[in-house]
Amino acid sequence: MDSINELATALKKFPGLGKKSAQRIVFHLLRQDENELKRLGALIATLKENLxxxxxxxxxxxxxxxxxxxxxxxxxxxxxxxxxxxxxxxxxxxxxxxxxxxxxxxxxxxxxxxxxxxxxxxxxxxxxxxxxxxxxxxxxxxxxxxxxxxxxxxxxxxxxxxxxxxxxxxxxxxxxxxxxxxxxxxxxxxxxxxxxxx
Ligand SMILES: [Zn+2]
Missing domain, CATH: 3.40.1360.10 (Dna Topoisomerase Vi A Subunit; Chain: A, domain 2)
Structure with a gap:
């Protein structure tokens, strides 16, 4: 499975997200600057740590x-x-x-x-x-x-x-x-x- 499909599959499990919206988010992310993606990734990775x-x-x-x-x-x-x-x-x-x-x-x-x-x-x-x-x-x-x-x-x-x-x-x-x-x-x-x- 390539990264696009893998991420879409992971996002599909989010509440309120179906397959299509999950894919839309992945394509939206693809258009973002790499630093912005790293910042987002770090926010998710440390979400529980900081709470x-x-x-x-x-x-x-x-x-x-x-x-x-x-x-x-x-x-x-x-x-x-x-x-x-x-x-x-x-x-x-x-x-x-x-x-x-x-x-x-x-x-x-x-x-x-x-x-x-x-x-x-x-x-x-x-x-x-x-x-x-x-x-x-x-x-x-x-x-x-x-x-x-x-x-x-x-x-x-x-x-x-x-x-x-x-x-x-x-x-x-x-x-x-x-x-x-x-x-x-x-x-x-x-x-x-x-x-x-x-
Ligand atoms: Zn309290």
Whole structure:
């Protein structure tokens, strides 16, 4: 396999890329300056090296604790539990939330045999113990997997007392993901969040 095909095959595995778009990217790269390609290659090669997982919330950034956990201007009494970094980024890009996050790093998917690990559960409970939030917002995706993740979180939170637990209101497209929700939809579902009866 030549380099063009090999790179196209590798890119085809990226989310949202089919064979044609993968090839278009390769031909786009072929037209670039060699230094630019080296810079891009180095960015990919060192992506993980330069990132740390926040020991408080599970976010990834260049520092630990992450800029969100170490920001004194954030509301430290509201904790939003998200499934992944994509969801956290969607909330941050929308600029609609000023509390802290907890990144679960797992979404339940019984078909794929994924579930919230014991370590992830312990990590979440430790975070809650440390910051003693007055409200915990469950921001799981509006999908079957998201609902199952929410039930698992509720199970983990059984021992948490004196904390209001809310979930995002519907309005997010069913079966969709927080990652792709537009700012207005995300804002509405956050503003209209409602308490969960445990
Ligand atoms: Zn953090």
């Amino acid at each position: 740390k997982t926040c020991s408080e919330c599970g976010n990834m950034s260049a520092q630990d604790p992450c800029p969100i956990c170490s920001d004194p201007l954030r509301d430290r009494k509201t904790l939003c539990i998200v499934e992944d970094l994509e969801s956290l980024t969607a909330f941050e890009n929308a600029g609609i939330y000023n509390g802290l996050y907890h990144v679960l790093g797992a979404q339940m998917s019984p078909l794929e045999g994924r579930e919230i690990s014991n370590d992830a559960a312990k990590f979440l409970l430790q975070h809650i113990k440390n910051i003693k939030p007055s409200e915990i917002i469950l921001a799981t995706s509006p999908s079957i997997e998201g609902d199952m993740t929410q039930f698992s979180i509720m199970d983990i939170l059984k021992s948490v007392k004196h904390t209001k637990i809310t979930r995002l209101a519907f309005g997010l497209p069913l079966g969709g993901s927080i990652e792709f929700a537009d700012k207005l939809t995300l804002h509405t579902s956050l503003e209209a969040r409602r308490p969960i009866e445990s």
